[in-house]
């Protein structure tokens with residue numbers, strides 16, 4: 001999880017910053033980068049540790065403006081860049097057109113690494129500023145060329161009285177404070193002092209000075225926005241417009257996926273993902289066993305399709321609470337992976353120890369919590385770091401697990417010479433499209449809410465998928481159980497006729513994940529069987545299917561092939577959430593469940 005924050009004041013802004021920082025210490029951030037300064041030069045500061053550490057790092061030399069990025073993981077130095085000592089950028093998000101931009105900027109004489117969006121953006125703004133001599137206009141011209149999901153903040157050395165911000169899908173909120181303005185991508189960092197706020201619309205650029213905010217829209221025309229009052233400041237204020245943390249965490253996913261892709265790179269090598277030692281230790285593995293519980297188990301089941309299909313490694317996936325007592329056999333040169341968002345689930349810890357006892361040659365922990373027991377136990381660590389997940393049911397940590405295990409599979413495939421040339425380029429292209437595609441899934445909320453009103457009257461339902469979307473159907477069913485209290489089951493489409501079809505009637509709705517891929521026709525045939533028995537269908541698909549009687553269709557943004565499980569997982573999370581809202585359930589703390597079980601179950 002990251003926060004993009006900035007402040008500008010008529011005088012020294014540091015006291016306001018330090019007041020704000022105190023409030024943020026509690027959020028568990030552990031990495032801060034800061035860009036500040038003026039005509040004497042722009043200064044880049046980076047601190048590993050609690051946000052308060054930035055106070056000492058910046059020191060007390062008065063400065064009237066500062067741009068910050070706070071991360072739950074390491075300081076995001078890749079997200080801060082100063083181009084030719086003049087234009088400084090701090091950002092969140094990722095770009096889709098990095099390669100073509102880098103080629104263009106290199107031809108213009110700039111240092112431009114396609115793997116570093118911040119470097120590309122600061123150079124592009126510098127290029128436009130050379131002729132336009134206006135930071136807002138230069139930023140707006142640059143934003144016109146950028147394709148991706150991002151929020152950027154920009155300062156110019158020789159113009160100390162201004163910060164320029166721009167958004168393309170990651171929110172920017174601007175609030176006034178005592179003697180100036182502040183902005184952030186979330187409400188909570190602004191709560192300490194903000195009285196009212198302005199929300200930028202994607203495509204807009206805003207110039208912020210100590211006395212005013214000027215907004216220009218995507219066409220470059222000035223536009224006005226009335227500040228909205230901030231709702232009462234209680235513990236739910238941080239929820240901003242969301243009714244529940246589950247809803248907020250579902251909506252954070254596109255930006256979190258974008259941040260992870262920029263932090264890790266799109267198709268990182270194993271050494272980039274796990275370090276040289278990690279790459280060395282995985283060079284000789286011949287098989288994989290994954291142990292996990294709950295949603296993490298479904299993420300592991302999905303990852304098997306990538307570890308076998310992309311990396312060519314035979315992979316078994318085990319329920320931790322069962323595996324820990326299995327007199328199992330672990331082949332030589334086996335990598336044992338423990339997947340757990342909390343990193344504290346006792347069954348998963350015991351199962352990983354058991355795999356090591358049975359002979360696994362290397363262990364890897366995949367967790368959202370870097371210093372958790374799982375990460376201490378495992379030889380290698382792959383941290384997701386999407387910030388604390390408050391709601392009991394896993395959402396953002398689930399898609400983060402999927403993305404990091406997909407990147408792990410690509411790294412293994414590259415190391416084994418199975419992913420080169422066109423195939424690697426295609427994987428890179430698909431990954432660059434992921435954040436905006438995820439945003440496209442969130443845009444389905446009104447349709448999914450209509451489905452929810454209908455499904456809230458049901459007592460049971462099936463979720464169905466094929467291939468790597470079968471585990472996602474199981475995860476969707478788990479979400480329906482956890483928060484919507486529906487008796488839901490996840491089934492592979494091809495298995496319906498081997499039993500579950502017996503339960504289908506007019507009272508059993510079936511939700512289907514139907515990406516238009518080589519298996520689509522087969523799943524459609526399975527769904528025809530359901531319709532033939534009067535089952536009502538709710539189909540998620542990127543194909544232009546026509547709705548019909550008892551056939552409801554929601555159009556998914558696009559077919560991202562191996563990455564489709566991430567998109568369909570978000571759609572099913574959103575559907576379960578909307579059903580739970582319709583039913584008025586206790587969503588963030590559902591009955592009988594807990595976030596993690598650190599003792600055996």
Ligand code: BG6
Pocket residue numbers: 293294295296339340341342343344345348392393394593594595596597
């Ligand atoms: C349960 C949670 O307690 O543990 C689930 O309610 C979660 O949401 C499961 O998936 C496994 O947790 P972890 O932390 O090991 O991924």
